[in-house]
Amino acid sequence: MSVPILHTENLSIGYPMRKEPPVVVAQNIAVGLQPGELVCLLGPNGAGKSTLMRTLAGMQTPLHGRIRLNQQDLSALTARELARQLSVVLTEPINAGMLTGWELVSLGRHPYTNWSGNLTAVDETAVNQAITAVGATNLAHRHVNTLSDGERQKIMIARALAQEPAIMLLDEPTAFLDLPRRVEIMHILRQLARNAQCAVLLSTHDLDLALRNADKIWLLPKGGRLQVGTPEELVLNGSFEAAFRADGVQFDPHTGSFKMAVQSAGQVDLVGEGLSALWTKRALERVGYAVHDGANGSAMRIQVVAEEGEGRTQWHLVKPQQTTTHRSLADLVHDIQQTSSPQNSA
Amino acid sequence: MQHVTTETETAVSPPNRQRLTMSLLVLALVGAFLLSLFIGSVRIPLDEILGILVGVTPERETWATIVLKFRLPKAVTAVLAGSALSVSGLQMQTMFRNPLADPFVLGINSGASLGVALVVLAVGTTGGTLLAGFGFLSDFGIVVAASLGAGLVLLLVLGVARRVETMTLLILGLMFGYATSALVSVLLYFSIAERIQAYIAWTFGSFGGVTWSQMQVMAPTVLLGLAIAWLSAKPLNALLLGETYAQSLGLSVRRARLAVLVSASLMSGAITAFCGPIGFVGIAVPHLCRSLFSTSNHRQLIPATILMGGIVALLADLLAQLPGSQITLPLNAVTALFGAPVVTWVILRQRNLRSSFAG
Known part of the structure; x- marks a missing residue:
């Protein structure tokens, strides 16, 4: 020294x-x-x-x-x-x-x-x-x-x-x-x-x-x-x-950044790779979901499918009863929120 | 790499344009000086004037008297006054980081005017027999009273400056100005008309009242102030960054502030004592020079304001005489009346007032 x-x-x-x-x-x-x-x-x-x-x-x-x-x-x-x-x-x-x-x-x-x-x-x-x-x-x-x-x-x-x-x-x-x-x-x-x-x-x-x-x-x-x-x-x-x-802010040692401590809206699995998957995770966390990488047996699972060449991405949302496909992140987020809100699931 | 060096090297010395402007200012000052010796109620040929200046006996004896006893001291006074007020205005604007600051923000002229008011109004009113000796009083008594007043304020400012922040000093100066003008108003209210007029005449300002014997006091005082001002160029540049930065650059802010205060006050005090409170020049010339040279660098601004101040004061004095007529306008009216539009135009055109005092 x-x-x-x-x-x-x-x-x-x-x-x-x-x-x-x-x-x-x-x-x-x-x-x-x-x-x-x-x-x-x-x-x-x-x-x-x-x-x-x-x-x-x-x-x-x-x-x-x-x-x-x-x-x-x-x-x-x-x-x-x-x-x-x-x-x-x-x-x-x-x-x-x-x-x-x-x-x-x-x-x-x-x-x-x-x-x-x-x-x-x-x-x-x-x-x-x-x-x-x-x-x-x-x-x-x-x-x-x-x-x-x-x-x-x-x-x-x-x-x-x-x-x-x-x-x-x-x-x-x-x-x-x-x-x-x-x-x-x-x-x-x-x-x-x-x-x-x-x-x-x-x-x-x-x-x-x-x-x-x-x-x-x-x-x-x-x-x-x-x-x-x-x-x-x-x-x-x-x-x-x-x-x-x-209050309301947490340091996340995984990312080295702060995140708002949003009340958890549910669990979701995320299957996919690359940038699309990363930002899908950000979008879900922003609205309060705990996101697990890979299939972990949560009630819902999202598959991110990036189409080569065209640069377009599709999201498959696998729910217990059905599977929906979305062409934009906004639609996906909307759907997942609809699905897990109490009125709909009742 | 070659490109880099040429680019930075030209910035080292003041660009040629600035040197050219400075030379033009020197020529303009010499021209204005000669013009002010030439123009007057008695017409004297220019070659005779130049002859008188180098000691040749002119065609007529009276010409020598006119040039040496009246026009020359007046022109010298104008140059000294213009330079002194402009430089001390520049110092105040930088030190207080305020574009509205002028040589009188510290209340130097308030002190001088209170001194003069006391002598002209109060002493005159109580001692009735003094009326006879009024000539003496107006010549010499006023200068002494104004010097005492200005000097007293200077000591007050220096005493306070050790203890307070720079901005506080500015406010104290303002408050002192209000207080003294209130006292002057009271004195005016209880005075007789002639005395009031004598006082008002002093406030108009004039370069014409300084005799050679008075010059022996005024000129060294002003030159001392200018010398200290030149020493303060480096500290003033550092102060552009604010006092904290200036200190971090190794500047003793307290000492620099003291030097600036002494220099500015000596100059504005001496000029006010001998010429009356001359406004406008001190606030306008620094702005004019910043625009003309587009710089805030005091190593260029101080010589520039010295030259420009002299030119502006000489021209103002010429205009006040209304060449071709027998009327003489009050100097302060001329400086503001003709100067304000010019300066407004320059500042609006370049829009750099904002940039010099912000960012």
């Missing part, structure tokens, strides 16, 4: 109050970040993800304990020293609409330039490399206000990278983005962690992406203790389920 770039010792985070005892958000946090690893901070709203991020970024003082960055106490560093080792991407709005992408990224050189902000050849190379690394060369010339949310986020990440940090902290970098953009940003961050040997910590609500991409997950349950592990470990030992437990 290599030495962590950043680690915390007995850290408590929260807000000091004037007259009352401080509001403690989380305590006894002992975590570390290794170079080259991508860590996702997950937890329900209000658990203190942002507080933890802000505290690690040196923007908020810890209530107790210490944060050590490259063997130095975080609180002992000047803002400029800190900025050369740690950069952030926040959810705050920026007023830099009339800067070009290149100029915005070049602000990342702030901790390295002299009083006038003059960029040396070294600075310019760093800016160009950062822009190339996030795949934003086509955005360098454009004004920031002409960029889409996803494009702006890329530029902001390039700016954080131009600081040449040992650690990059990102607060919900994929919020407000559509799925392809979220996947892209996550991919970029993974690449950065590997190639720049920089530790990347991001908070996110994107469970699926986090489970698939993170080297490690920090799980912060509400009022609980921060748990650290690989995504797979945390799923298997039930930590996920515990952290996100709430």
Whole structure:
């Protein structure tokens, strides 16, 4: 195990109050970040993800304990020293609409330039490399206000990278983005962690992406203790389920995602393969059926028959008395609901 | 790859178009300066004016007096005032992240106007014999009163700025402005007509009242403010991202804010003390420059606002004299009356006010 770039010792985070005892958000946090690893901070709203991020970024003082960055106490560093080792991407709005992408990224050189902000050849190379690394060369010339949310986020990440940090902290970098953009940003961050040997910590609500991409997950349950592990470990030992437990929502360890706890409408077997079968299962689960793969002896059975070539799918619904055939999923769902509702079966 | 490098390298230095615009602004400033020396009630040939400036004795003795004692200090004052107000307006707009901010949001001019009102209205009313010495009072007393008022507010602002957030400071400045204008209203209400007129005349603003000896105070103050402003270009760029980001970039936000406040207040305070509260230039010129250069980069905006501010102030002063007539309009009326449509047009045409202050 290599030495962590950043680690915390007995850290408590929260807000000091004037007259009352401080509001403690989380305590006894002992975590570390290794170079080259991508860590996702997950937890329900209000658990203190942002507080933890802000505290690690040196923007908020810890209530107790210490944060050590490259063997130095975080609180002992000047803002400029800190900025050369740690950069952030926040959810705050920026007023830099009339800067070009290149100029915005070049602000990342702030901790390295002299009083006038003059960029040396070294600075310019760093800016160009950062822009190339996030795949934003086509955005360098454009004004920031002409960029889409996803494009702006890329530029902001390039700016954080131009600081040449040992650690990059990102607060919900994929919020407000559509799925392809979220996947892209996550991919970029993974690449950065590997190639720049920089530790990347991001908070996110994107469970699926986090489970698939993170080297490690920090799980912060509400009022609980921060748990650290690989995504797979945390799923298997039930930590996920515990952290996100709430009324009406369940974490499904089979799929690694959440599902609504719909009242069970019945049991059904599903026979079939491929995408059609997968989405048939989703449709049935959505309306509350427990779906079993293969023939398991439930009262109803569905056979998915995909016709090669034409790309059309048929569904055979085998009921105790009869078998019906449907050409669309909607018809199938309608029929199965009709069949199992009490009025009809009576 | 070759494509990539060329694309990013052109973005490194300001594009040629911006350099060209900057050069044109320099030429325009020189032109406007000469024009303001040339135009006036007495017609003096341009070559004679240039001669006077380099120390050649002109055809007529009075021409030298007119140019050196009246037109030159006035033109210099206009350039300094326009630059100072525009730069401090730019600083305030960026620091408060507010397109409506101007050099006076902190209440600097309110302090100055209260000082002037106290001297012109209150002191004048109580000491009746002072009427005789009114000439002295209007020349020198007003400047001292306005400086004291502006300086007091500056100290107040700096004292408060340590403790409160930037947005709170903006609101405090506004509230202070309301309070002082209320006090001025009370003073006006109990004053005699002549005094009221003297006060109103001050509020019209003028570049013509600054003598060379006063210039020895005003010019260094303004230049000091401009120097600090130039030092603040880098922090201001970082502040475009908001204070939290700026801090994460290694900026000491508190120190940067202090530098910006001192610089902006020195400049707006000095100009208000010597020229009266000159509105509009400080809010309009930064927008004009953002449009013209289509950038928010302060390393370009600060020189641009210095030049543009000077040009706008010189032109406003020329227009106020209504060339060809004997009438002189109040300066503040001219800056707003002629400037507002121009700026409105520029901003509406480019629609980038929104983009500079959002996103």
